[in-house]
Amino acid sequence: xxxxxxxxxxxxxxxxxxxxxxxxxxxxxxxxxxxxxxxxxxxxxxxxxxxxxxxxxxxxxxxxxxxxxxxxxxxxxxxxxxxxxxxxxxxxxxxxxxxxxxxxxxxxxxxxxxxxxxxxxxxxxxxxxxxxxxxxxxxxxxxxxxxxxxxxxxxxxxxxxxxxxxxxxxxxxxxxxxxxxxxxxxxxxxxxxxxxxxxxxxxxxxxxxxxx
DNA sequence: AGTGCGATTGACT
DNA sequence: GTCAATCGCACTA
Numbered sequence: 633x634x635x636x637x638x639x640x641x642x643x644x645x646x647x648x649x650x651x652x653x654x655x656x657x658x659x660x661x662x663x664x665x666x667x668x669x670x671x672x673x674x675x676x677x678x679x680x681x682x683x684x685x686x687x688x689x690x691x692x693x694x695x696x697x698x699x700x701x702x703x704x705x706x707x708x709x710x711x712x713x714x715x716x717x718x719x720x721x722x723x724x725x726x727x728x729x730x731x732x733x734x735x736x737x738x739x740x741x742x743x744x745x746x747x748x749x750x751x752x753x754x755x756x757x758x759x760x761x762x763x764x765x766x767x768x769x770x771x772x773x774x775x776x777x778x779x780x781x782x783x784x785x786x787x788x789x790x791x792x793x794x795x796x797x798x799x800x801x802x803x804x805x806x807x808x809x810x811x812x813x814x815x816x817x818x819x820x821x822x823x824x825x826x827x828x829x830x831x832x833x834x835x836x837x838x839x840x841x842x843x844x
Numbered sequence: 845a846g847t848g849c850g851a852t853t854g855a856c857t
Numbered sequence: 858g859t860c861a862a863t864c865g866c867a868c869t870a
Contacts, residue, residue, distance in 0.1 A: 691851070692851085717850070717851060717853095718849095718852050718853080719850095719852095720853065721851095723851060725851085738851055766853075767851070767852075768852050768853060769852090809851075809852095810850085810852070811851055
């Protein structure tokens with residue numbers, strides 16, 4: 633890579649490299665790139681926080697079977713499932729497991745890399761740390777909405793996953809954020825020491841057995 | 845047809 | 858720290 637120049641020639645992740653298992657995929661995606669090619673320009677970020685919504689998970693949208701909303705969760709791994717949460721924020725998931733099985737990984741936070749000025753415009757916020765820290769914030773920064781639901785994230789297009797040549801760093805684990813069912817499982821993964829991670833990172837959260 | 849409830853965020857005390 | 862906004866969905870009747 634040439635010094636002083638951003639490397640934009642990223643390659644999409646090969647689907648064959650994606651772990652089929654949802655938890656393994658959630659870990660795997662930490663440190664990878666999320667790339668958005670929009671009319672406004674090229675935007676990318678490094679994934680620093682994910683959550684697994686596994687098979688048989690009462691907190692998962694596929695728990696009660698396939699519906700019109702969640703059918704993308706049942707696609708072959710590496711497809712986008714986008715839905716509107718609280719009528720306010722779009723959530724971006726990567727489908728996992730084998731075709732016909734409903735499970736996925738929620739992307740919860742990005743470290744902004746390319747297109748920072750575009751993200752600032754989309755978010756109406758200037759501070760780098762606040763651009764994509766949170767699942768609803770990152771979709772706003774990247775202009776991800778239901779129109780991107782179901783697209784293949786393993787090939788170049790409006791939204792895709794890419795390789796990152798930087799070392800991921802140490803990965804932390806904790807309970808998931810904002811859910812009430814199946815709430816004690818350690819299915820959230822994040823880059824330790826990253827300021828771009830959402831939510832608390834207390835010891836107690838990382839290990840609920842420390843709670844009194 | 846009506847109801848309750850979120851995989852959240854931003855504004856405010 | 859608390860709380861309202863906001864709407865699509867799943868469920869009941």
